Amino acid sequence: MPELRREAILRRWVAISDPPAIETAEGCPFCPGNEARTPPETYALREPPGPPNSTGWQVRVVSNKYPFFRLEGGMAKRAEGMYDLMNNLGAHEIVIETPDHEETWPQMELRQLENIIKAYRQRYMELRGDPRFKQIFVARHNRRSAHDYHNSLSHIVTMAVIPRRIDEEINGTLDYLRRKDRCIFCDIIYQEQRDQTRVIIDTESFLTFAPYASRYRYETWVMPKGHLPDFARITDPQISDLAYNLKTIYTKFQKALDDPVVSFILHTTPLQEAYREEYHWHIELRPRLERQPGFEWGTGFFINFVAPERAAAALREA
Numbered sequence: 001m002p003e004l005r006r007e008a009i010l011r012r013w014v015a016i017s018d019p020p021a022i023e024t025a026e027g028c029p030f031c032p033g034n035e036a037r038t039p040p041e042t043y044a045l046r047e048p049p050g051p052p053n054s055t056g057w058q059v060r061v062v063s064n065k066y067p068f069f070r071l072e073g074g075m076a077k078r079a080e081g082m083y084d085l086m087n088n089l090g091a092h093e094i095v096i097e098t099p100d101h102e103e104t105w106p107q108m109e110l111r112q113l114e115n116i117i118k119a120y121r122q123r124y125m126e127l128r129g130d131p132r133f134k135q136i137f138v139a140r141h142n143r144r145s146a147h148d149y150h151n152s153l154s155h156i157v158t159m160a161v162i163p164r165r166i167d168e169e170i171n172g173t174l175d176y177l178r179r180k181d182r183c184i185f186c187d188i189i190y191q192e193q194r195d196q197t198r199v200i201i202d203t204e205s206f207l208t209f210a211p212y213a214s215r216y217r218y219e220t221w222v223m224p225k226g227h228l229p230d231f232a233r234i235t236d237p238q239i240s241d242l243a244y245n246l247k248t249i250y251t252k253f254q255k256a257l258d259d260p261v262v263s264f265i266l267h268t269t270p271l272q273e274a275y276r277e278e279y280h281w282h283i284e285l286r287p288r289l290e291r292q293p294g295f296e297w298g299t300g301f302f303i304n305f306v307a308p309e310r311a312a313a314a315l316r317e318a
């Protein structure tokens with residue numbers, strides 16, 4: 001079933017999947033002791049070392065039991081009457097970020113956050129070896145509070161197509177480069193450091209700030225200061241610095257915004273022939289606040305009722 005259907009008017013690809021509801025009747029499938037209820041692990045950190053798929057792990061990565069991608073075969077582009085569709089080729093892995101069912105980023109040791117980012121890097125390095133794949137994302141939606149589902153999970157999503165959003169960012173990057181001969185992301189960092197009003201956290205290797213034209217209330221970007229197209233090339237010292245930025249901004253969201261659900265997406269260069277040295281990887285964060293206006297859904301036009309300068313000030317003080 002997992003397939004990509006093309007919306008005929010705007011020519012947008014939509015992933016259609018219809019998985020069964022996840023059974024949590026026998027408890028959380030991601031908690032220690034339930035390793036047999038997930039597909040075999042693709043990565044785990046165990047200190048002290050132990051056999052695969054046993055307990056005693058600090059971070060564990062498994063394939064999604066109900067993938068919205070197919071790993072086997074090709075894309076099989078085809079038509080259904082006037083409509084276009086193809087197999088949704090790709091991979092979907094779940095990073096179980098902690099053995100603790102309820103622990104979230106504000107409570108976690110920095111060391112544990114570093115372990116999670118290292119798991120992203122390790123899986124990224126491995127998945128990029130498959131020539132069918134063009135783009136890898138890390139996505140994450142923390143849970144608000146205790147739940148029958150593990151609180152701290154992230155998703156590594158590998159796709160055989162480059163999604164429109166990345167395509168648009170790359171076009172913007174190349175257009176700016178042609179006009180000014182500079183990286184637009186590097187210029188944004190320089191401008192934000194000069195203005196200061198939208199900066200939330202400023203460390204040696206990363207800048208965390210509210211973007212100038214934030215689409216969503218309290219939207220926040222975390223960006224490496226050096227020109228780095230490819231997340232996979234992140235170094236261990238940069239991982240420590242990123243862990244500090246993420247823990248700090250999630251703690252600030254929790255304090256200033258009453259512990260919201262936060263959507264997290266990591267944007268990095270596409271792979272293979274689409275690899276872009278000009279791109280500059282970054283993380284975009286969006287607290288999911290109540291009463292988000294639905295205007296954008298109907299018009300494609302965003303309205304934001306909190307000025308980014310006010311959002312940044314509130315988060316700096318939190």
Ligand SMILES: [Zn+2]
Pocket residue numbers: 028029030031100101149150151
């Ligand atoms: Zn759990």
Ligand SMILES: [Zn+2]
Pocket residue numbers: 183184185186187226227228279280
């Ligand atoms: Zn740059």
Ligand SMILES: [Zn+2]
Pocket residue numbers: 169267282284
């Ligand atoms: Zn982006």
